[in-house]
Amino acid sequence: MPEIKVTPLGAGQDVGRSCILVSIAGKNVMLDCGMHMGYNDDRRFPDFSYITQNGRLTDFLDCVIISHFHLDHCGALPYFSEMVGYDGPIYMTHPTKAICPILLEDYRKITVDKKGETNFFTSQMIKDCMKKVVAVHLHQTVQVDEELEIKAYYAGHVLGAAMFQIKVGCESVVYTGDYNMTPDRHLGAAWIDKCRPDLLISESTYATTIRDSKRCRERDFLKKVHETVERGGKVLIPVFALGRAQELCILLETFWERMNLKAPIYFSTGLTEKANHYYKLFITWTNQKIRKTFVQRNMFEFKHIKAFDRAFADNPGPMVVFATPGMLHAGQSLQIFRKWAGNEKNMVIMPGYCVQGTVGHKILSGQRKLEMEGRQILEVKMQVEYMSFSAHADAKGIMQLIRQAEPRNVLLVHGEAKKMEFLKQKIEQEFHVSCYMPANGETTTILTNPCIPVDISLGLLKREAAIGPLPDAKKPKLMHGTLLMKDNSFRLVSSEQALKELGLAEHQLRFTCRVHIQDPRKEHETVLRVYNHLKGILKDYSVQHLPDGSITVESILIQATAHSEDQGTKVLLVSWTYQDEELGSYLTSLLKKGLPQST
Amino acid sequence: YRDLHTFELQAPTRLIEWARGSRVCVAGYGQSDGNEILQLIPPPTLLTKETQGLCPERDFKVECGGFSERPVYSLKYVPDTSLLVTSGPPDSSLQVWQVSAEDSDVIKSVSPIATENGTGQSWAKIATISARAPWVLHGSRLDRVQITEVESRKNVYTAASRGSEELSGLAFLDCNTLLLCCATGQLCVADIRQPQNLMEAVSVPSAPCSEQWCMGTRHGAQGLEPSSQPVARLSSRGLLTLTDLRKTSEFLALAKARVPSPGSGAEFLCVSWAPALEGCLAISGFDGTVHVYDTQSWDSSGREAEPIFVHKGHAFGGASGSGDPPLVTVHTWHLQKPRTLLSAATDGSLHVWDWVQPCGKC
Numbered sequence: 001m002p003e004i005k006v007t008p009l010g011a012g013q014d015v016g017r018s019c020i021l022v023s024i025a026g027k028n029v030m031l032d033c034g035m036h037m038g039y040n041d042d043r044r045f046p047d048f049s050y051i052t053q054n055g056r057l058t059d060f061l062d063c064v065i066i067s068h069f070h071l072d073h074c075g076a077l078p079y080f081s082e083m084v085g086y087d088g089p090i091y092m093t094h095p096t097k098a099i100c101p102i103l104l105e106d107y108r109k110i111t112v113d114k115k116g117e118t119n120f121f122t123s124q125m126i127k128d129c130m131k132k133v134v135a136v137h138l139h140q141t142v143q144v145d146e147e148l149e150i151k152a153y154y155a156g157h158v159l160g161a162a163m164f165q166i167k168v169g170c171e172s173v174v175y176t177g178d179y180n181m182t183p184d185r186h187l188g189a190a191w192i193d194k195c196r197p198d199l200l201i202s203e204s205t206y207a208t209t210i211r212d213s214k215r216c217r218e219r220d221f222l223k224k225v226h227e228t229v230e231r232g233g234k235v236l237i238p239v240f241a242l243g244r245a246q247e248l249c250i251l252l253e254t255f256w257e258r259m260n261l262k263a264p265i266y267f268s269t270g271l272t273e274k275a276n277h278y279y280k281l282f283i284t285w286t287n288q289k290i291r292k293t294f295v296q297r298n299m300f301e302f303k304h305i306k307a308f309d310r311a312f313a314d315n316p317g318p319m320v321v322f323a324t325p326g327m328l329h330a331g332q333s334l335q336i337f338r339k340w341a342g343n344e345k346n347m348v349i350m351p352g353y354c355v356q357g358t359v360g361h362k363i364l365s366g367q368r369k370l371e372m373e374g375r376q377i378l379e380v381k382m383q384v385e386y387m388s389f390s391a392h393a394d395a396k397g398i399m400q401l402i403r404q405a406e407p408r409n410v411l412l413v414h415g416e417a418k419k420m421e422f423l424k425q426k427i428e429q430e431f432h433v434s435c436y437m438p439a440n441g442e443t444t445t446i447l448t449n450p451c452i453p454v455d456i457s458l459g460l461l462k463r464e465a466a467i468g469p470l471p472d473a474k475k476p477k478l479m480h481g482t483l484l485m486k487d488n489s490f491r492l493v494s495s496e497q498a499l500k501e502l503g504l505a506e507h508q509l510r511f512t513c514r515v516h517i518q519d520p521r522k523e524h525e526t527v528l529r530v531y532n533h534l535k536g537i538l539k540d541y542s543v544q545h546l547p548d549g550s551i552t553v554e555s556i557l558i559q560a561t562a563h564s565e566d567q568g569t570k571v572l573l574v575s576w577t578y579q580d581e582e583l584g585s586y587l588t589s590l591l592k593k594g595l596p597q598s599t
Numbered sequence: 600y601r602d603l604h605t606f607e608l609q610a611p612t613r614l615i616e617w618a619r620g621s622r623v624c625v626a627g628y629g630q631s632d633g634n635e636i637l638q639l640i641p642p643p644t645l646l647t648k649e650t651q652g653l654c655p656e657r658d659f660k661v662e663c664g665g666f667s668e669r670p671v672y673s674l675k676y677v678p679d680t681s682l683l684v685t686s687g688p689p690d691s692s693l694q695v696w697q698v699s700a701e702d703s704d705v706i707k708s709v710s711p712i713a714t715e716n717g718t719g720q721s722w723a724k725i726a727t728i729s730a731r732a733p734w735v736l737h738g739s740r741l742d743r744v745q746i747t748e749v750e751s752r753k754n755v756y757t758a759a760s761r762g763s764e765e766l767s768g769l770a771f772l773d774c775n776t777l778l779l780c781c782a783t784g785q786l787c788v789a790d791i792r793q794p795q796n797l798m799e800a801v802s803v804p805s806a807p808c809s810e811q812w813c814m815g816t817r818h819g820a821q822g823l824e825p826s827s828q829p830v831a832r833l834s835s836r837g838l839l840t841l842t843d844l845r846k847t848s849e850f851l852a853l854a855k856a857r858v859p860s861p862g863s864g865a866e867f868l869c870v871s872w873a874p875a876l877e878g879c880l881a882i883s884g885f886d887g888t889v890h891v892y893d894t895q896s897w898d899s900s901g902r903e904a905e906p907i908f909v910h911k912g913h914a915f916g917g918a919s920g921s922g923d924p925p926l927v928t929v930h931t932w933h934l935q936k937p938r939t940l941l942s943a944a945t946d947g948s949l950h951v952w953d954w955v956q957p958c959g960k961c
Contacts (some may be wrong), residue, residue, distance in 0.1 A: 208704075210639065210659040210949075213605040217657065395661070396609045420702045422664040429633060429666060 002450055004173060004199055007443040008413055008437075009046035010034060018073050019046035020175065020201060020413065025168035027148045029062045031175045031201070035107075045076045048084050050441060057086045063144045066092040067177025068161035071107055071140045076105060078121035078129040085339055086590035087132065089144065093152055094283040095160025101130050103240070110329050138162065138284075156180035156190045159246075159278070159285055170450045172197040174405055179203070181397030184214070185250045186279075186286050190393070192405045199449045204415040206392040207423045221248075222255050222388055224347065228383070229318040229425050233345035236382075238333035238360065240326040244351055244389050246279065249305055252320065256304040263318040266308035268332055268345025300373045301455055308332075311338050326352060327360035334359060338378060346382035352390060402431055409446050411436045434555045454483065454490040457497060498584060509578035515591045520568040524549055527560045529595050530572065534558075537590065541583075553587060601938070602953040603912060604642075606659060611947040613867060613928040618676050620660060621934075625943065626671035628687065634707055634891070636665040636674065636685065638698060641951075644755035659949075664765075665696055672722050678729040678747050684737075684749065688715075691723040691739040695749065712737075712747055724766050730774030740765055741781055746791065750820035755792045767813045767865075767941030768910075778844075779855075782865070784832060789843060811865030815880060817872040825937040833870035833882050839904070841894060849905065852897035854904040858885040867928045883927040887914030889942050891954065908954040913944040 006023045010017035017036035022029045030051075034392055036044040051060060057080075064086065066074045068347050077100075080086055092100070104126045112120050116597045141151050147169065152162040163176045174197040179190040212409075228235050239245035245267075252265055279286065308321060313336050323333035328350075337359065340346045354360035362370060368380045393401065402410060410427055412420055412435065424435040438444045464479040465471055482498035484491045499506050531545045534553060544552045551558040556576040563569040570590055576584030612625035614919055627634035639659040672687040685694045685708075693712040712735070714723070723737040727749075734755060738744035744758035744766070764781040772788075779787040812835075817828040827897050829841040829851050837858035841851040867884035878895040890906040897904060913925045925946035933939035940952045 208661040210606050210608060210661065212642070212657040213607065216604050396607075399609075419704050423659065425666065425705060426635070426664070 002171065002448050004171060004446045004448055005048070005443055006173075006199070006201065006411055006438065006446070008438055008440050009048070009050055010036065010440060017044065017046055017076070018067075018177075018413070019076070021051060022166065022173055022175075022201075023145070024166060024173055027144075027168050028060055029148075029166055030061055031164070032073040032177065033064060033075075033077045033080050033108065034070075034072040034091065034580045036072065045079055047441070048080060057084065058088050061086065061088055062148055063088055063150070064090045065150065065164050065166070065175070065280055066090065066096060066100070067155070067164065067175065068093075068158050069103055069180065070158065071103060072589075073177060074100050075104070075107065076127045078330035081129045081132060082121060082125040090129075090133045091136055091142065091144075091150060091164075092133060093160045093285075094137070095278065095285055097130070097133050097135045098278060098281070099160065099508050101126050106325060110325075113248065115295070145579075152191045154188065154190060154285075156183065156187050159187070159282060163190060163192060165192075165197060169415065171448050173199045173201065176203060178205075179393055179397075179401070180391035181389075181393050181400050182214075184247055186246050187391070188286070190401065192370055193400065194406050196406045196408070197577060198412060199446050200402060200405055201410045201413060202398055202401065203392070204398060204412040204420060204423060205414045206394045207398055207412075208419050209394055214299045217387065217389065218251055221349070221456045222251070224349065224385055225252070225320060226255075226259070226261075228345070228347045229261070229320065231345055232318050233343070233347060234318060234340050235320040235346070235380075236333065236336055236340060236348045236352060237322050238318065238326050238328050238337075238348070239322050239324060239351055245322055245476070247389060248351065249302060249322065253302045253304050261304075263320065264312075265302075265305045265320045265322075266312060267302075267322045268308050268324050275420050281305045310335075327354040327358040328363070329360065338372070341380045341382050342382070344381040347385060348382055349385045349387060352388060365398060395426070398423070399427070402427065402433075407433060408448075409434050409436070409444075411435075411438070411444060452490060454492050454493040455509050456481070457494065459497070460492065460494045463494065510575060510577070510582060511581070512573055512575040513584075513588050515572040515574060515588060517570045517572060517595060519570045519590070519595070523560050523562055523570065526570045527551060530558065530560065530591070530596055533595050534587075534590075554580065554583060556584055556587060558587070558591075600952060601955050602951075604657070604951045605912060606949040606951075608637075608943070608947045608949050611668060611928060611945050612943050612949070613672060614674050615929050615931045615941050615943055616674050616676060617931070617934055617948075620851045622942065623659075624676070624683070625949070626667065626674055626685065627949075628670040628672055628950075631672065634667045634669070634671055636667055636671060636683075637912065638662045638664070638700070638706065645701045661704075662706070663698060663700050663704040663706050667694065667708075669694070673725050675725050675727040675735070677727045677733045677735065680729065680733050680749065682733070682749060683728060684712075684725055684735050686723040686725050686737065688722045689742065691721070691737070693723060693725065693735065693737055693747075703735060712749075712752060714743070714745075721765065724769050726770050728771040728774060730915075736769055736777060738766055738769065738779075741779065741787070744769065744779060756794055758789055759795050767811065770816045772816070772844075778814070778816060778830065780812065780814035780832065782811050782813075784811075784834065785808075786814065786830065786832070786842065811868065813865070813868045813870060815870035815872055817874075823961060828872075831870050831872065831880055833868055835865040835868060836886070838901070838914065839870070839880075839882070839892075841893075841897070850899050852894060853899045853901040854892075854894075855901060856882055856890060856892070856906070857903055867926060869927075869929050871930065871932060873932050873937065874934055875932075878887065881930055881932065881940060883930045887925050887927055887944060889913075889927055889930045889940065891940075907956065910940070910942065910950070910952055910954070912950045912952065913942065913946070913948055914946075 007021045009019040009021060018032040020031040022031060051057060105123060108121060131316040136152050138152050138154055141149050143149050149167050151165045155161040155163045155177055161177060163174060163179055166173045181189050183189040193382045225235050279576055321336060323336055325331050325333055328334050328337055337348060349362055350364055354364055359370060363380055363384045364386055370378045372378050410433055420437050424437060436444045462479050471477060481492045482495050484493060527549055531551050535543045538553060541554055546552060559573045561571050563571050574588050608625060610627035610629055613628050614626055616624045617626055619640060621641060623639045626636040638663045641659055642657050670687045671685045674683060674685045676683045681698050683696050684700060691714050695709040695712060697709050699705045721739050723739045726736045728734050733749040734746050735749050736746050741762050741764045745754055746756040764783050766779060767782040768780045770778045775791055776948050777789045812832050815831040822957055829843050837856040839854045839856055843851050869884050870880060870882045873879040879891060879893055881889055881891045883889040888906045889910040891908040893907050913927055926942040926944055927944045930940055930942035941951050943949045
């Protein structure tokens with residue numbers, strides 16, 4: 001049976017370091033190549049040795065696909081391609097290709113420069129890795145080779161995030177990466193057509209949550225910022241340049257405008273330009289509303305948000321600053337944090353997950369005395385808040401996506417097994433499909449039923465249509481033919497044509513059966529009895545009594561002889577060709593029942 | 600408001616029940632099949648005493664869920680066990696479920712408790728207690744009230760038949776005393792040690808048009824004589840009566856709530872006492888609002904009462920404005936936080952809100 005094999009190397013039943021291996025119709029595809037942000041050792045990379053112990057990865061894998069630029073989906077890519085070794089194509093969308101190297105370089109800097117690690121990829125490796133990348137457009141079918149094709153769909157979540165369909169012949173798999181089914185201020189919602197893949201691989205991180213409405217989150221965020229600014233404090237929001245930052249900027253800008261607030265809002269220099277540049281470049285990736293208003297004014301050119309200068313941090317009075325990097329681990333955001341930490345009127349709002357070891361992580365865990373370089377202790381008096389605006393699909397969203405795509409099977413990643421049993425049952429009940437949840441290293445095999453297209457010869461079709469009852473759309477009709485498999489094509493033809501094409505001679509098969517009948521009379525009388533009997537029953541068939549004493553029913557021959565040892569028993573020889581098998585067997589069983597007394 | 604959180608459930612619920620460990624349970628009632636029972640862990644903001652604005656975890660988490668073949672109209676946890684009981688149309692039988700959150704997140708169905716189903720019986724109202732053993736009190740009509748031991752399925756008590764009025768609610772006042780409320784407004788008290796007696800309490804003021812009634816009893820008042828707690832009754836026209844069960848010949852208080860008339864039916868009428876605020880009760884089921892009243896100033900005149908707070912969230916929250924405005928199906932008070940309530944509506948919304956007393960006390 002044809003099958004699709006899926007093995008998560010990461011993100012099977014845990015969050016972080018997404019990496020899934022898919023084998024479909026002889027092709028091997030790696031989906032995402034992420035880094036686990038919680039570990040500092042080899043555990044942060046997926047276990048690539050699983051793929052092939054000694055063979056070359058380039059020979060084994062047909063391609064690698066990256067869904068979006070978050071490090072838990074692409075963080076291990078340079079390590080994989082340059083340190084482990086892979087030279088095949090890497091596919092991702094244009095925005096992902098543009099933004100990925102920036103994040104990778106940023107992360108590399110922290111890991112190597114700040115933490116002093118040595119076994120890590122270099123800047124050159126990142127560059128070499130990106131040279132292997134082939135960028136794709138949405139809804140564009142890309143031929144990886146003659147048989148394997150891929151297509152990207154919009155996933156929402158972050159700029160450039162995509163869901164990928166991988167197709168070989170008529171078997172296909174759809175991988176969602178991270179996606180979001182509800183649109184937000186700067187991105188639209190994920191969408192896919194009714195592509196009916198054999199398998200849908202979906203993330204289920206938020207499947208068990210019922211989320212607080214976005215309005216409430218935003219309202220609380222704005223309230224906090226407003227309160228701080230009203231009492232003269234400063235608000236620091238450490239962000240990654242791209243991603244939620246834009247969402248929050250739009251939110252604040254709108255709020256400032258509505259409330260007519262005067263306190264300045266700043267966004268890190270350098271990153272503002274780059275971010276704007278990317279959003280302008282990839283405007284088609286943002287949502288409808290932004291595209292519509294973009295004509296009048298650039299949504300990302302803000303009235304109230306200005307470029308930041310280092311010196312501003314010392315200005316008195318309230319202000320809000322967006323600074324990078326996002327986990328307060330280095331650079332500008334850390335500098336500002338150190339300046340403002342001692343004042344309890346100030347506030348820092350952490351917008352997302354912070355890796356262990358970073359200042360962001362420490363203060364979120366409650367630490368209020370931090371050791372900085374040079375053994376200086378920094379006392380944190382400013383308010384520390386956390387808020388997550390990340391966009392993932394919840395249970396309702398997952399069901400929506402499954403309803404849109406109509407897969408035959410579903411596989412869930414990114415969740416804990418125990419907590420996914422309910423969702424698994426829900427999916428199985430509502431859609432009547434099988435749902436799988438493999439752990440890392442566990443291979444799931446999904447059986448597929450591919451359709452094999454076969455051409456039928458016109459002559460055969462006409463002939464079969466003429467026999468028996470008329471063709472009816474509602475009733476299946478059995479027909480006979482010969483299947484010829486030649487040169488990668490399948491044809492159904494009549495046996496005669498097949499024999500001709502293949503240059504084979506037709507063999508005749510003839511069956512003969514002996515039926516014993518108790519009849520003491522003479523042979524020709526027995527024959528007459530048989531003839532009358534058959535003539536009476538087989539009214540639709542041509543039953544003939546030939547002068548030589550034999551009976552024919554269509555092309556079946558019946559002859560009678562006396563039994564050699566017992567005159568009272570007559571032996572009927574019934575003989576037919578293979579083509580008349582059905583009628584022949586029927587006649588035989590009819591005769592075996594014996595002749596009626598009267599004839 | 601001091602705080603307001605809005606959530607959206609995949610399917611609307613008409614019950615919100617508290618379970619051990621501050622869990623909350625909701626269940627679907629819409630379809631004939633495939634309704635979900637969800638046991639939720641509220642976000643930490645709701646569990647702590649102080650209100651935090653921004654909190655890492657602001658979401659409800661589905662701890663476990665089950666699938667019910669029938670709409671779930673009523674659900675009660677059986678104390679001291681890992682079981683819960685549900686009821687719903689088309690008949691008055693009860694379904695029993697097992698919750699084992701540590702092992703798996705599926706609420707499994709255990710065999711149902713059947714009841715004799717006469718014609719015209721609707722779904723059973725239920726109440727549970729674990730006094731001598733885990734019991735469930737159930738019945739859809741006054742003449743079909745019984746107590747069944749949950750684990751053995753033995754019938755422990757059957758109430759003496761009085762009439763065949765439909766019940767709108769029932770409760771255990773203590774381990775021996777039951778309180779039954781009919782849809783017509785009649786209250787009956789029964790002592791399970793004397794199955795033949797069924798004491799009738801004061802009836803309600805008669806009305807020109809037929810109205811439906813429901814009741815609310817006070818829980819959790821430790822150490823106090825249960826029958827000393829006034830019982831509130833709410834009618835579909837907005838009338839509220841308070842009755843002291845020790846003096847059933849008269850009302851303690853009578854008031855009229857300001858509700859749209861005529862009411863949209865009595866399907867979701869709900870009245871409940873605040874567990875931590877003396878004399879405060881909340882009503883809902885008339886429209887998309889929940890009213891909170893302070894009954895301490897009420898008398899028996901039947902005047903219109905002014906609510907001390909009205910939650911309007913459900914009327915606005917709703918989506919595109921397609922179809923009818925949402926109707927609040929149920930509300931309940933937080934067991935520890937004195938002014939926090941949870942309410943749900945027909946559009947699937949679930950709100951958690953904490954109100955501020957507009958002036959002075961409370």
